[in-house]
Amino acid sequence: MNDKDLDKLFRERLTGVEPQPSSRVWENIEAELDATSGSSKVRKLTWLKYAAAAVAVVGIGVALYVQPVEMDSKVAKIEAQKERSDVNIPTTSQTTQQAKLDDTNEQQKVETLNRVPQPSSKQQTVERFAQVDMRKEKQQTVVSSSESAHQSSVDVETKKEQVSLAKIALAAVDIQPQKATSTQAYVTYQTVEVAPIRPLIDIVENEETMLASGKQKKEGLVSGLLNKISGALSSDEEGPIRFSNDEEGSFRLDINNGYAKNRLKRR
Amino acid sequence: MGDRKAQFELYQQFSAKMFGVCLRYAQSSDEAEDILQTGFIKVFSKCKLYDSKGSLEGWIRRIMVNTAIEAHRRNKVAFLESLNEQHHFIETNSGSSDENIHYQDLLRLVTTLPIGYRTVFNMYAIEGYSHKEIAAMLDISEGNSKSQLSRARQWLKDKLVQIENLTS
Numbered sequence: 332m333n334d335k336d337l338d339k340l341f342r343e344r345l346t347g348v349e350p351q352p353s354s355r356v357w358e359n360i361e362a363e364l365d366a367t368s369g370s371s372k373v374r375k376l377t378w379l380k381y382a383a384a385a386v387a388v389v390g391i392g393v394a395l396y397v398q399p400v401e402m403d404s405k406v407a408k409i410e411a412q413k414e415r416s417d418v419n420i421p422t423t424s425q426t427t428q429q430a431k432l433d434d435t436n437e438q439q440k441v442e443t444l445n446r447v448p449q450p451s452s453k454q455q456t457v458e459r460f461a462q463v464d465m466r467k468e469k470q471q472t473v474v475s476s477s478e479s480a481h482q483s484s485v486d487v488e489t490k491k492e493q494v495s496l497a498k499i500a501l502a503a504v505d506i507q508p509q510k511a512t513s514t515q516a517y518v519t520y521q522t523v524e525v526a527p528i529r530p531l532i533d534i535v536e537n538e539e540t541m542l543a544s545g546k547q548k549k550e551g552l553v554s555g556l557l558n559k560i561s562g563a564l565s566s567d568e569e570g571p572i573r574f575s576n577d578e579e580g581s582f583r584l585d586i587n588n589g590y591a592k593n594r595l596k597r598r
Numbered sequence: 599m600g601d602r603k604a605q606f607e608l609y610q611q612f613s614a615k616m617f618g619v620c621l622r623y624a625q626s627s628d629e630a631e632d633i634l635q636t637g638f639i640k641v642f643s644k645c646k647l648y649d650s651k652g653s654l655e656g657w658i659r660r661i662m663v664n665t666a667i668e669a670h671r672r673n674k675v676a677f678l679e680s681l682n683e684q685h686h687f688i689e690t691n692s693g694s695s696d697e698n699i700h701y702q703d704l705l706r707l708v709t710t711l712p713i714g715y716r717t718v719f720n721m722y723a724i725e726g727y728s729h730k731e732i733a734a735m736l737d738i739s740e741g742n743s744k745s746q747l748s749r750a751r752q753w754l755k756d757k758l759v760q761i762e763n764l765t766s
Contacts, residue, residue, distance in 0.1 A: 332755060332758070334751050337751055337754060337755060338724075338751075341704055341708065341754070342723060342724045344701055345622060345704055345705060345708070345724060346618065348618060349614035349617070350618055350621065351614050351617070352613055352614070352617040352631055353631060356613070356617075356631050356635050357606070357609055359635050360609065360635055360638050360639060361602070361606075364605070
């Protein structure tokens with residue numbers, strides 16, 4: 332037997348048979364593969380945990396940040412209101428006095444100061460007149476703004492007060508039907524409520540800032556949609572998160588009771 | 599790595615063939631299974647390195663052979679020729695001539711070869727590696743590979759003659 336025959340014999344006989352390995356070989360392979368892939372799964376999970384923790388921390392941070400800001404703005408608003416009601420009446424009366432009555436003495440000053448409440452009470456009656464037909468606050472603001480526009484003339488022309496007030500009432504009545512036809516299909520003639528007592532004179536600038544920080548939030552297309560979504564998601568009508576656009580059109584996110592809820596959850 | 603099902607299919611396709619390879623290199627059936635297991639783990643973890651130029655079977659077979667060599671290395675086996683090794687031939691019960699020698703008998707012959715002889719003979723005669731490749735893979739010289747092959751052949755011839763004499 333030469334070398335080639337020997338090689339051929341072994342090659343053919345040994346490669347011709349394919350013995351089955353025992354099943355535990357595959358089981359061991361599978362276990363080892365699971366072990367290696369399992370470790371990567373664990374790694375992914377821990378990564379996810381860290382990501383979730385980071386998101387939670389950022390969320391709490393935002394909630395804590397937004398809450399005080401809102402509180403601050405409310406406090407500022409209240410303070411502004413106080414300031415205005417305190418300051419506006421004397422200063423405006425003085426300026427009108429200086430403008431019109433250069434040769435006033437102390438008595439006249441007192442007179443004007445005394446007169447100040449008068450138009451306010453009359454204004455209220457006017458407002459009552461104007462509001463007889465009006466239910467919506469929007470319309471109230473329209474009338475009140477028209478009144479405030481006329482108010483300076485009211486203060487100055489004290490003699491023609493009655494007439495001008497009547498005019499205002501007429502003007503308010505004139506405005507009201509226009510609004511009513513545009514916004515309200517039917518008009519009801521009922522007395523509903525007395526408007527809250529207002530300061531005599533509203534400075535336009537202050538009014539604007541008040542509107543910016545006040546409850547009247549402008550809703551854009553996007554923020555309105557988001558509000559509806561948040562309302563639908565939460566049980567109460569006003570969701571915990573409200574969206575609004577401010578005067579400059581930038582986006583604002585209000586989280587109501589966000590901090591309190593977080594604390595409750597922890598307990 | 600692909601899913602487990604694909605891995606199992608690959609295993610199913612090649613496990614028997616590769617187990618045959620491992621049995622030739624290993625000392626025992628248990629060792630052969632260990633080599634097979636380690637080899638397939640390598641196949642699954644290195645499958646991205648397969649360049650699909652050669653046959654997949656050839657690639658897997660090469661991994662198995664390498665795994666077997668590594669296993670021997672771990673056991674501190676030198677593939678250098680040692681002339682003083684004692685060879686214990688286990689007598690077979692098969693009463694057959696050359697033509698009828700069974701797989702098991704030939705496998706037993708091969709596995710009783712000294713490990714250096716066995717490895718070189720397997721690689722050259724059965725797997726078809728060149729002496730150059732064998733020398734590189736086993737970290738020995740080409741001459742050493744050649745001499746071990748010729749000694750292995752002589753050893754096997756002697757054993758075959760012994761079997762024939764026993765049976766005849």
